[in-house]
Amino acid sequence: MRLTTKGRYAVTAMLDLAIHAENGPVSLNDISGRQGISLSYLEQLFARLRRCGLVSSVRGPGGGYRLSRTHAEINVAEIVDAVNESMDATRCNKRGDCQEGSECLTHHLWIDLSDQIHQFLSGINLQQLIERQEIQTTARRQEENSRSRIHTLLRDPVSL
Numbered sequence: 037m038r039l040t041t042k043g044r045y046a047v048t049a050m051l052d053l054a055i056h057a058e059n060g061p062v063s064l065n066d067i068s069g070r071q072g073i074s075l076s077y078l079e080q081l082f083a084r085l086r087r088c089g090l091v092s093s094v095r096g097p098g099g100g101y102r103l104s105r106t107h108a109e110i111n112v113a114e115i116v117d118a119v120n121e122s123m124d125a126t127r128c129n130k131r132g133d134c135q136e137g138s139e140c141l142t143h144h145l146w147i148d149l150s151d152q153i154h155q156f157l158s159g160i161n162l163q164q165l166i167e168r169q170e171i172q173t174t175a176r177r178q179e180e181n182s183r184s185r186i187h188t189l190l191r192d193p194v195s196l
C-alpha cells in the first residue's frame with residue numbers, strides 16, 4: 037500500500053475533528069496543536085476536504101470546521117480519495133504503463149491489492165475509529181498535553 041503523508045494526515049485530522057465535534061466547530065489551529073501537523077498543510081487538506089463535501093467551514097469568532105455528515109457516514113477511503121491520494125501498492129497503475137509503457141508481470145496482482153485496500157478502508161468509518169479504546173486513550177493524552185502547553189505558555193510566555 038502506498039499511502040503517503042497527505043492521506044495519513046487527512047485521516048488523522050478528520051478523526052481529530054470527529055472526536056472534538058461535540059464542542060462545536062474545531063479550528064485548524066487546535067488540530068495542528070494536538071496532532072503536530074503544520075497549519076498551512078492542514079489548510080490545503082481542508083480545502084480539498086471541503087470541496088469534496090466532507091467538511092464545512094464556520095466563519096467568525098469560535099469558527100472552524102465541522103463534519104458535513106455524521107461520523108458513521110464518512111469512511112476512511114473517502115477521506116483518502118478526497119485528498120487525491122493514490123492507494124496503488126507499487127508503481128503499477130490502472131493505465132498499465134508500469135514497465136516502459138506496458139504492463140509488468142505482476143500488474144494485475146498489484147491492482148487487485150490496491151482494490152482490496154480501498155475496499156478495506158471503505159468499510160471503516162470515523163465512528164468505528166472513535167469507539168476504539170486505544171484511540172480514546174490517545175485523544176485524552178493529546179488533549180491533556182495540549183492544555184499543559186497552553187498553561188505553560190500562559191504562565192511563562194518568555195519560554196517561546
